Amino acid sequence: MIKGLLKKDLYNLASYKTTLIIIILFCGIAVVGTEAINWGAIVICTIVGMMSLSTFNYDETSKANKYILSLPTTRKEIVKEKFILAIGATILGGILGFLLTAVVANVMNYVKPENTIPIDYESLITTTIGGMWGISLMQSIQIPSIFKWGAEKGRIQMFVLLFILIAIGAGAGFLIMKSNLSIDMEMLNNFINKFGLIVLIALMVIMYFISYKISYKIYKNKEE
């Protein structure tokens, strides 16, 4: 059943393919122009990751939710499918972002050897995973919001939630600064270098898991 639902969303997303190619080309040009290749990876990853959420719009505009609930599928499967799609899009966005940026930069270095773009693969990987983490955070907030308020209202609510999160983060940072708490920066850097990636990936898994649980709880009782 989930396969059928995934197909439905992927066919809908297929109508985006021209837009996606144009955006990717645009990012390629931007990378060449600015030489800030890491940004290319983040932008591509963001676009692909967030594109998966537009499937909610397709369902909402065609009032498909009621019909989908009349099919032999459960509410749990409907929620699960949206998360599979979102996670899949984030991973695909990350891989595409990394590969396309690397390919474009190398091609440009080959074509214009006098104007070499420096490529630091380690930094590119870290940036890409950082971008994926950011997208997973956005998705984890947005998916339950959409299940609760719908695709249009959900987006507004997401920005409100995001603003609150940033405010909390900034507030916490301000409090730490005010309290004169001494942070051993060397130790922090060592920790990030050693465990940064693992922590980021673990956080992504936790965020998705919590978001899935909240989404299912909301959708289980939602009236269409």
Added chain:
Amino acid sequence: MKNNIELKNVSKAYKDFELKDISFNVPEGCIVGLIGENGAGKTTTIKSILNITKSEGNIHILGKDNKENEKEIKEQVGVVLDDSFLSEYLTAKHINSIMKDIYKTWDESKYNHYLEQFHLPTNKLIKEFSSGMKMKLKIATAISHNPKILILDEPTSGLDPVVRNEILDIFRKYIEEDETRSILLSTHITTDLEHISDYIVFIENGKMVFNSPTNELLENYGIIKCSKEDFSKIEEKDYIKYKKEKYQYEVLTDNKDNIRKKYNITTIDKPSIEDIMLFYIKGEK
């Protein structure tokens, strides 16, 4: 006769509307028409049957509780909803590919046969279809997994008479193919039901007004057109509702033989289902 759908005291309360104690059956081999004004509670009843909305009361489909055996039941139910289907950015070919992975018993050749019969293009986006074509696609999708039950919410609304007839023919054939099948059809176009339905369930303001075999309804009900003086002679228990027109009274009875004998009235018109519905809604008592 076995019932494919059984509703007992189904209720659902919204802020501004309440569906109250709806009870009726949809027997095997029968087409049951659910009639009522827009907003009377037909769609809420259907949504309750399909567990799209959470309601109180008991609903059994094919002998099983609709909440406990939801997925299993829905494998055997085909649904057409007036205002809801998959995205319009899909094609009939996409629908086939999706449904193959949704229904275990999806019959691809049957679906393609219907597409051909209805002259529906396979690679055109649904958004480019006319309303009739969209409805035919919904119906083809609903019956291509050979369901035991068809649940149809306003399947003929907004369609021209030719397409409506074609669609009603499809339903007729669907029942004739296998007599253990059933159809529950909600509509406010009651003329559609006169020729194809076996039972009529009438809902008004969230309450069930009657549940009656269609032929009994058409045979036993009658409209008496009489003067004020003649009307005053008819006892209240012998009629259902009356309407005061400019020059006469129109009176609806559910036992025209009784009226004939008791009051010696010979001219009694045969009402349509629409007439009966309008008397219940607009008439006085």
